Amino acid sequence: MYRIGQGIDFHRLEEGRALWLGGIRIPHSKGCVAHSDGDVLLHAICDALLGAVALGDIGQHFPDTDDRYKNADSKILLQRCYSMVREKGYWLVNVDSTLLLQAPKIRPYVAQMQAVIARAVHMSAEDISIKATTAEQLGFIGREEGVVATANVLLQKY
Numbered sequence: 001m002y003r004i005g006q007g008i009d010f011h012r013l014e015e016g017r018a019l020w021l022g023g024i025r026i027p028h029s030k031g032c033v034a035h036s037d038g039d040v041l042l043h044a045i046c047d048a049l050l051g052a053v054a055l056g057d058i059g060q061h062f063p064d065t066d067d068r069y070k071n072a073d074s075k076i077l078l079q080r081c082y083s084m085v086r087e088k089g090y091w092l093v094n095v096d097s098t099l100l101l102q103a104p105k106i107r108p109y110v111a112q113m114q115a116v117i118a119r120a121v122h123m124s125a126e127d128i129s130i131k132a133t134t135a136e137q138l139g140f141i142g143r144e145e146g147v148v149a150t151a152n153v154l155l156q157k158y
């Protein structure tokens with residue numbers, strides 16, 4: 001028995017903040033404005049995992065009004081979400097995700113992100129797909145005002 005889930009997340013970008021994407025810190029002049037570390041990619045994967053087992057969303061489980069999650073490492077949130085999936089009796093089969101941002105170029109960091117995410121969910125890096133696209137200078141993504149991530153996951157009952 002299989003279940004699929006999808007997740008999407010948006011964060012505003014601001015000068016002088018740390019940019020965390022896919023569990024790693026990327027050198028850049030801007031970073032995400034957030035209560036946690038603002039890792040949109042990990043948040044989208046968390047929502048996809050929760051969605052696949054109909055457990056709501058990360059805002060529900062880790063509210064941004066809760067000081068415990070201030071500057072939270074999103075890898076911990078990802079591990080917590082995957083624990084909830086496992087408690088429901090499911091394994092993760094694969095993740096496919098896309099980052100939408102104008103800058104910086106993501107390709108040089110993809111292998112490291114795959115490794116970090118794979119380690120957090122006890123998978124192999126080849127089961128974690130991370131794609132990236134710019135928005136061709138269009139809209140808030142193109143103006144580098146924000147970044148978006150989407151993720152799909154497949155789960156299998158064990």
Ligand code: MG
Pocket residue numbers: 009010011034038039040043
């Ligand atoms: Mg978020």
